[in-house]
Every structure is written in C-alpha cells, then in structure tokens.
Amino acid sequence: MTRIPTALDAARRIADGSLTCEALARACLDRIAEREPAVQAWQHLDPDRVLEAARLNDRSASGPLKGLPVGVKDLIDTGDMPTTYGSAIYANHRPARDAACVALARRAGALILGKTVTTEFAYFQPGKTRNPHDPGRTPGGSSSGSAAAVADGMVPLAFATQTAGSVVRPASFCGVAGYKPSFGLIDRTGVRPFADSLDTVGVLAATVEDAAFFASVLTGRPNLRVADEAVRPRIGLCRTHEWHAATPAAQTVIEEAARRLRAAGFDLREVALPEGWRGLFEAQKTVMAYECARTFAPETQANPDRLGARLRDLIETGWAVAPEAYDDAKSLAAEARSGFADVLGDLDVLLTPSAPGEAPEGLDATGDPVFSRVWTLLGAPSVNVPGLTGPSGQPVGVQAVGRPGDDRRVLVASAAVARALAGA
Amino acid sequence: MTRIPTALDAARRIADGSLTCEALARACLDRIAEREPAVQAWQHLDPDRVLEAARLNDRSASGPLKGLPVGVKDLIDTGDMPTTYGSAIYANHRPARDAACVALARRAGALILGKTVTTEFAYFQPGKTRNPHDPGRTPGGSSSGSAAAVADGMVPLAFATQTAGSVVRPASFCGVAGYKPSFGLIDRTGVRPFADSLDTVGVLAATVEDAAFFASVLTGRPNLRVADEAVRPRIGLCRTHEWHAATPAAQTVIEEAARRLRAAGFDLREVALPEGWRGLFEAQKTVMAYECARTFAPETQANPDRLGARLRDLIETGWAVAPEAYDDAKSLAAEARSGFADVLGDLDVLLTPSAPGEAPEGLDATGDPVFSRVWTLLGAPSVNVPGLTGPSGQPVGVQAVGRPGDDRRVLVASAAVARALAGA
Numbered sequence: 001m002t003r004i005p006t007a008l009d010a011a012r013r014i015a016d017g018s019l020t021c022e023a024l025a026r027a028c029l030d031r032i033a034e035r036e037p038a039v040q041a042w043q044h045l046d047p048d049r050v051l052e053a054a055r056l057n058d059r060s061a062s063g064p065l066k067g068l069p070v071g072v073k074d075l076i077d078t079g080d081m082p083t084t085y086g087s088a089i090y091a092n093h094r095p096a097r098d099a100a101c102v103a104l105a106r107r108a109g110a111l112i113l114g115k116t117v118t119t120e121f122a123y124f125q126p127g128k129t130r131n132p133h134d135p136g137r138t139p140g141g142s143s144s145g146s147a148a149a150v151a152d153g154m155v156p157l158a159f160a161t162q163t164a165g166s167v168v169r170p171a172s173f174c175g176v177a178g179y180k181p182s183f184g185l186i187d188r189t190g191v192r193p194f195a196d197s198l199d200t201v202g203v204l205a206a207t208v209e210d211a212a213f214f215a216s217v218l219t220g221r222p223n224l225r226v227a228d229e230a231v232r233p234r235i236g237l238c239r240t241h242e243w244h245a246a247t248p249a250a251q252t253v254i255e256e257a258a259r260r261l262r263a264a265g266f267d268l269r270e271v272a273l274p275e276g277w278r279g280l281f282e283a284q285k286t287v288m289a290y291e292c293a294r295t296f297a298p299e300t301q302a303n304p305d306r307l308g309a310r311l312r313d314l315i316e317t318g319w320a321v322a323p324e325a326y327d328d329a330k331s332l333a334a335e336a337r338s339g340f341a342d343v344l345g346d347l348d349v350l351l352t353p354s355a356p357g358e359a360p361e362g363l364d365a366t367g368d369p370v371f372s373r374v375w376t377l378l379g380a381p382s383v384n385v386p387g388l389t390g391p392s393g394q395p396v397g398v399q400a401v402g403r404p405g406d407d408r409r410v411l412v413a414s415a416a417v418a419r420a421l422a423g424a
Numbered sequence: 425m426t427r428i429p430t431a432l433d434a435a436r437r438i439a440d441g442s443l444t445c446e447a448l449a450r451a452c453l454d455r456i457a458e459r460e461p462a463v464q465a466w467q468h469l470d471p472d473r474v475l476e477a478a479r480l481n482d483r484s485a486s487g488p489l490k491g492l493p494v495g496v497k498d499l500i501d502t503g504d505m506p507t508t509y510g511s512a513i514y515a516n517h518r519p520a521r522d523a524a525c526v527a528l529a530r531r532a533g534a535l536i537l538g539k540t541v542t543t544e545f546a547y548f549q550p551g552k553t554r555n556p557h558d559p560g561r562t563p564g565g566s567s568s569g570s571a572a573a574v575a576d577g578m579v580p581l582a583f584a585t586q587t588a589g590s591v592v593r594p595a596s597f598c599g600v601a602g603y604k605p606s607f608g609l610i611d612r613t614g615v616r617p618f619a620d621s622l623d624t625v626g627v628l629a630a631t632v633e634d635a636a637f638f639a640s641v642l643t644g645r646p647n648l649r650v651a652d653e654a655v656r657p658r659i660g661l662c663r664t665h666e667w668h669a670a671t672p673a674a675q676t677v678i679e680e681a682a683r684r685l686r687a688a689g690f691d692l693r694e695v696a697l698p699e700g701w702r703g704l705f706e707a708q709k710t711v712m713a714y715e716c717a718r719t720f721a722p723e724t725q726a727n728p729d730r731l732g733a734r735l736r737d738l739i740e741t742g743w744a745v746a747p748e749a750y751d752d753a754k755s756l757a758a759e760a761r762s763g764f765a766d767v768l769g770d771l772d773v774l775l776t777p778s779a780p781g782e783a784p785e786g787l788d789a790t791g792d793p794v795f796s797r798v799w800t801l802l803g804a805p806s807v808n809v810p811g812l813t814g815p816s817g818q819p820v821g822v823q824a825v826g827r828p829g830d831d832r833r834v835l836v837a838s839a840a841v842a843r844a845l846a847g848a
Contacts, residue, residue, distance in 0.1 A: 079722065093520060103721035187718040189617045196612060221747045294611040297527035298503065323645045327829065338762060405751065 099190025165369025293318025523614025589793025599819025717742025
C-alpha cells in the first residue's frame, strides 16, 4: 500500500497541482477498503459520495484545507451524514446541520470523509473499533475511531473530543498526535454535550505539526502553526499525583523520553505539583458526574433502558453529589487554574504520562483517563506526543501540558519533543 | 378575569388538594385566549394537549413543581413541540428531545405549557410579541414572549436565556422578576448556542420568591429558595461605567429605590467600579461577536440569506475580531471576576439600573442590554427586581448583582428589596 501523505504534505501538493483531491480521497478509501474489516474505525462512510465531494473540491474548493480528508467523531453533528453519538437512542438520528467545527473545516476547503466510531456518548461503553497495532487491544476511547483511523493511515486528520481523557489516551494507545486545546478554543456548537465545563473539541493527526496546522486553520490563529522552530523548550518532568497509576511500561517510557531529551540538550527539571492539587483528580470526577446527571436528564426520562450500564451508574453518582461538593470542586479548579503560571515558573511545559501504559488487551474497556482528568479540569492545553513504544511493542505517548491559553507554546514544545524522541 | 396564583401559592394549593393541575392550566389558557391576540407571546401552544397533560399530571405527577405551567422560550428544545429558535431556517424544526432544563422541570412535575416567542436566535430581530402594559411598546428581548406571558398573567413561570441582557431587560420592561443565575448554574444542553462563554439559562416569574423557588427546584439547591427572611442586605448603589446610557426615567427610579430602601432602614452606600473595569463593556461585545461568528458557521454556510441583517452584521463583526483581541477581552473578564469579591467588600449586592428606562415605544427594536452586558461577561448572578414605574407609568426595574456563585445572597437581597420597594 502507498501511505497517504501527511496533511501538510497533501496541502502543499494540492496547492501546487501535483495531487488532486480525488486522488487523495481515493488513497484514503483504498486504505479503508483494505483495512476496515480489521480496524472498524468508521461508523458511517459512503465512498461514492466522498469521491463526488472530492471532485467538487477539485473544481471549486479553496482554502488551506482544500481537499484534505477529515474523519469526524460521531459525537459531532454532520448535516449530510447520520450522527449516532454512539448511542442506541440516536441510532437513526440525522441532525439538521453541521456542528460549527465541521462547518469551519468545510469553510477552509476540507473534505469530510465520514463519521468515526465513538464510545456511547463519549463515555466508557466501547464501540466496535480495534487498535490497528494489535486487533486484540483497545484503541482507547472515547475518540476510538478517529485515533484508529489516523493511526492506520486511513485519513490524515480527525476530530476528537475530551471530557476526561478522550483525545490524549486514544492518541497514546494508537501512536498518533492528539491535541486537546485550551478550554473553549474550538467552538462546541453541535457537539453532543456530556459535561459543560469540561467538554473540549480536539484534533488528531499523524504528527504534531499536522495537528497544529489543522487547529490553526479551524481557529483562525496562524500562530498555532508549528514550523521547524529550532527551540529547546524548558520542560518540567512531572510525575503528577497520579504516578501510582503508571505501569512500569509508562514509567520506563517517561524515563526514556527524559534521557533522549537530555541527550538532545533540552533543559529538563523535575517538578512536583502543589500538595493542594492532590484533590483535583477527584474534583474532575465530581464535576463530570454532577454535570452529566443533568445533561442526560432528557434521555434518563425518555429512554433510561437504552442507556448503557456504565453511563447509568455515572448519572446515579452525579445525582448523589451534593451541590456544595460540586461547588467546592469547581472552586478548587478555579484556584489551581489561577495558580498554574506559578507552578510552571519559567518552564514552557510539563511532561507527564499520557496514559497508564500500552493499550490494554481486550475490547470490553477503553483504558483509564487517569493522566488527563486534571488537565481537562484546568482547561490546560495538552498534546500526546507519539514516538516511543512499550515492552510489547505497542505505542506509548508522553503528554506535554501548558498553561491555559498558552497553546502555541505547548504545540511548539511538543513538536520539538517529537523530533528529539525520533532522534532528529 | 381571575388572576392566576403565584407559583408558590399554586404549588401549595395543588399539594393540599384545593387546586387541580387541570384547573390551573385552564386558568392560564383562559387568560391566553383572552389576551393573546393583543400580546402575541406564544410561538406554539396547543390547548387540547395542554389540558390532556394537565389531567395526566393530576393523576400521576409528583414533585415540587407538580402541575405548575411553564412557558419555554423557543430557543430551548422541546421533544414534543416545534422549536424554531426564532429563525426562518428552523421554521419546521422538531428536536428529538427536550433540553436538559425542560426535562429537569418535567422531572419535578411541571407542565410545559408552550413555546414563547424569541427574537431571531435570541439576537435583536424582534418577534411578534407586544408589551402587555402598552401594545405600542416592545416587551424587550430576546426573551420577549416569556416576559410578556408572565407579566400578563398567562403563565406563572417561564424559561429565558441571557447572552447580553435577555433575561433582565425584558423583565424590567414588562415588570416581572427575572433571575439570571451565575454562569453554568442551570444546564444548557439543548439550548441553541449563541456565544459559548456567555449563554446562560435564566427564569422569569411574577415575584422574586417564585423565580427563586423555580430555580431552586431546577438546580436541586434548596438554599436558593427564599422565604420571608427578615434581612436588611448591605447594598452598594452602583451607577456603573454605563450610567450615561440611563435615561432620566431610569436615574429617577434608582434614586427613588434608594430613598425607599433607606427609609426601610437598609444600609446603602455609593460604590464606584474600578477604572480597570471600564473596558468590560466593550470586552463583552468583543467576546459575543467573536464567538457568534464561529457558532453560526453552519448557518452562514448553508443559509446566509435566511439570517437577519442584524445577525449577519454581528457575524461579520465577529470575523473581523483578531484572536488576540478576543483573548485580551477574556483575560480582562477573568481578572475582573477574580477581583469581584474585593469590589463588593462587605456589601451583599450592587444595585444598578436593569435597563436604560421604560420600554421604548415601537416594535422594531427590543431595547438596549447596556446595563447587563458586564454582569453576563462576569458570570455574576443578577436579578431584575420589579415594582417601580417610570414617568409614562411603564414598569422600570432595578437590578441586584452579586459575586459569581453567590446566588443565594442575591436572591435573598432581591426579595428584601422588592418588599421594601412595595413598602411592605
């Protein structure tokens, strides 16, 4: 098989006429035809309509994403494709419109390839997708299909969302770049809500540069685009208060990453998070459960029996949270957010595990978002940087995290880390 | 006509069996039948289905809102009624589900009476509704129908939303209590977005106590319920940086309110807002335009010609805002939010105008949200306290504002202010 080009390569070649949108779409569809039976990344895909749209793009699209195929997590509305939110309740749902992020991608010329599998409402009940590196392992969740499709070379770019760890974890398990922006950076209109103060739209791509490019276009922020900046970011090696959850594989990978970064001449220091931050992990769970219970009030009333058991449990947990406990959790988060700059000091980013280790074996669970919950609660930009592998040869990413609003710095640092890990 | 009871009265009487849900619904429908031709508050109302639902409530509903009729702003999804968002684009839209706030109301036994008129997507293009106190004047917007229906005694409770001033302004113009909670207090799932970091669900009722009761049930926060607390809140009389926009009518009303509150023995002090807050007004406009442009990307692409001229203008303005200007506006807001407690000091609430004066004459505009923009940006709870009138005999409210998260204090203070204004 011919590998599909990176998004940046494809954009250059489409712009200079050496690649057509149709040929790129065909390359994606060929790869999908070959691999989808094993990977099962797609919830909805109509090859004929894709090719028709690609030819239309060749004739009339313009914009920096012209003809670039994008996979859309099926938690995100599309006006011309079904949208199930991974739920039996919405099996036949057809939204009236695109979500804003999808419209912004189309506005820039992108080709919406199809819908990728999500877990049920982006919670823990897995869909059908398998890890392309090992079909017996989970791709992670909830952006399972987007991560698997990008990892398998089926599509150069994909949308994902994160409420706990649904961008960074599947990116780590599948070995792709995953960028969860600062809270609110990409508009959420038309994205199925789960927990209003946590839900964040993110992107997945083969490389950090591609993810940054995609996000820079979507947000109209050219400075998010990352070139080959010759920077050596100041990095805080941060074991976090959840280090106990890191398997030996994840611990070894972080040590290996530190070794390679030091060898490349990076300034790397150990950073301990404040004791007062120890409660943030539980605070995220409290906020998520409380908000989820209210968000799902309509489905709980109309179709309680068609909600998965894990989600029903969380809803029940959420109703049991006292409003005062919720308020305390939000206050703790607000305090930590405003103290974030002090914790980093003169460091550019923190480097932490992305996930507890390699993708777990089995398809009945999607792994643990333990290393992302806190950063999502704080609205901090974070990136899964791929490049290393664990003892079983499976991908294991490391996570770069920065101050809320400091997305450019995190992307630049992540790209530099990726190059250093690759020995470039 | 027999006036419908307040929500609290009706709840008591339904609980003790002296009023049936059906009789209450009939009283609302009778009033609507009589007055709707003049007021035009309703976008959708099906009396037969309402009575059927009321009888069902009598038989099987339980909960603190049992049988209480609620008007739902037509910006908010209902699974059993059309939902137009006040837009030609969505004229035939039927959502699959209720919004979360509607489901929460039903869960507590409420009777969803019908959909009330909103301006186009809750922006400035008016609907058909007239001010019940003077059919030649606007009811205000964007929660036009909800405010008019409550003011006219058609329904005891209604949902509203606020992005700039759409709860407080129509409440002031129509002479009802309007409560815009702290940002995020009532779940927004299923409410048509306009600007993600501003949109807030609020409530309207005849009295502050009714509004507080409704919100306390919706949020599961019993402490928001306001009884006849014998408190004399410490009040900061605050002319704000937008005082120049207050007409003589509004200025006189604030002075009259201050006179009555002092006469009732309240501690009232003049408070000047920090100079650094002067930019917050423009910051709100910047954030609203920027986010609106992105939120409406789908409609802008699919149906630009079916968007009203004022909204198209705002979208264009939003695209012209540089991301750095947006970031600066958000930073200024975050700074002011964290300094809010210091500005209030030992005061319980600020008292400011709700709107520039009486409802303007004419129906081609809905008035100016000038006195609400800043509080919405800061996510601060605010209440329109009705009770006074202007030189033309039209209602003019005053606005109580408190610290973000301090909703109980604002509601208790607002109820006390209302009693003092009424000379009680």
